[in-house]
Amino acid sequence: DADVTQTPRNRITKTGKRIMLECSQTKGHDRMYWYRQDPGLGLQLIYYSFDVKDINKGEISDGYSVSRQAQAKFSLSLESAIPNQTALYFCATSETGYAQYFGPGTRLTVL
Amino acid sequence: GENVEQHPSTLSVQEGDSAVIKCTYSDSASNYFPWYKQELGKRPQLIIDIRSNVGEKKDQRIAVTLNKTAKHFSLHITETQPEDSAVYFCAASSPVANSKLTFGKGITLSVRP
Numbered sequence: 001d002a003d004v005t006q007t008p009r010n011r012i013t014k015t016g017k018r019i020m021l022e023c024s025q026t027k028g029h030d031r032m033y034w035y036r037q038d039p040g041l042g043l044q045l046i047y048y049s050f051d052v053k054d055i056n057k058g059e060i061s062d063g064y065s066v067s068r069q070a071q072a073k074f075s076l077s078l079e080s081a082i083p084n085q086t087a088l089y090f091c092a093t094s095e096t097g098y099a100q101y102f103g104p105g106t107r108l109t110v111l
Numbered sequence: 112g113e114n115v116e117q118h119p120s121t122l123s124v125q126e127g128d129s130a131v132i133k134c135t136y137s138d139s140a141s142n143y144f145p146w147y148k149q150e151l152g153k154r155p156q157l158i159i160d161i162r163s164n165v166g167e168k169k170d171q172r173i174a175v176t177l178n179k180t181a182k183h184f185s186l187h188i189t190e191t192q193p194e195d196s197a198v199y200f201c202a203a204s205s206p207v208a209n210s211k212l213t214f215g216k217g218i219t220l221s222v223r224p
Contacts, residue, residue, distance in 0.1 A: 040120075042200060042216040043155065048209075056209065059112075090154060097210035098143045098162075102154040 003027045004103035006091050012109045019078045021106050023091030029101075031094040032074040034058075034066060036087045037105075043090065049074055050097075081110040113138040115203050117215035124191050126224050132186045134201035134215050141203040143210070144184045146175060149198045149217070159186070191222045 004025045013019050023032065034046040045058030047066040055068055063085060067075045078085055091103040114137040124130045136144075145160035161168045161175045161184065168175050174187040188195055198219050202212040 040216060042214040043212075044214075045211060048211065050209075058211070098204065099145060099157055099160060100212060101157065104154050 004091060004093055004101055006089075006103040006106050008106060009104065010107045012111065013081055014111050015082055017081050017110075019081050019108065021076045021089055021091075021108070023074045023076070023103055025072050025091075025093045025103075027093050027095070027101065028071070029093040029095045030071060031097055032068070033092040033094070033100060034064075034074065034076045035090045035092065035102075036060060037090060038087050046076065046089075078108075078110075081108075083110045086110045113141060113203055113205060113208060113213040115201060115213050115215040117201055117218050119218065120216070121219045121221070123221040123223060126191060126193060126222050128191055130186075130188045130191050130195070130220055130222075132188075132199055132201070132218050132220070133183055134185070134203075135181075135183045136203040136213075137182065138203065138205050138208070139179075139182065140207045141205040143204045144175070144177060145202050145212070146173075146186045147200040147202070147214075149200065151197075155200060188220075191220075193222050193224050196220060196222045 007022045033048040035043040049055045049068045065077045089106045092100040094100045142163040147155035148158045149155045177184040198217045200217045202214045204210045204212045
């Protein structure tokens with residue numbers, strides 16, 4: 001779904017580095033989400049936002065922070081990356097809070 | 112909070128056969144149940160969903176059924192094809208929990224040609 005884009009698509013970094021993953025959408029949806037996917041663990045919610053001024057922690061927010069710069073942009077930051085944050089990260093959007101539409105994902109490797 | 116479980120973790124069927132994938136959920140307040148398909152290296156894609164006021168929904172070869180009393184819902188794929196091979200995730204959301212989706216761990220479906 002080209003309406004939700006993520007940058008970068010792949011990133012290799014070192015322990016202790018600050019990393020920002022970006023998500024943009026042209027769907028006009030107010031709700032945006034960041035998920036982490038690890039093999040065999042499904043999708044775990046990191047943070048979610050219902051609008052620019054409403055940001056909420058998900059089930060695994062420790063070690064992460066987010067910024068909602070505009071309705072269309074939602075960024076995820078790792079302030080000091082550690083190896084167990086190596087994972088596939090997905091952004092998603094929703095108009096109603098029900099159906100969610102995912103971006104293509106960012107594969108992050110922390111050495 | 113909500114807990115969603117999928118069993119088994121893998122399923123293999125012969126092309127042309129039907130496949131049924133079942134999920135259970137714990138929160139009786141949950142009212143929305145989507146199914147996502149994720150092909151290798153791709154994003155999860157919504158393939159069908161159902162709300163709690165409906166017992167069954169169909170879309171061509173796929174259908175979802177919901178049993179609120181037993182708190183389980185199932186994905187049915189008929190006339191399976193090799194391109195149906197993927198990981199399938201179920202999820203549930205509750206208005207009490209800000210309508211956040213809680214995902215199951217996924218099931219790998221393999222369709223043998």
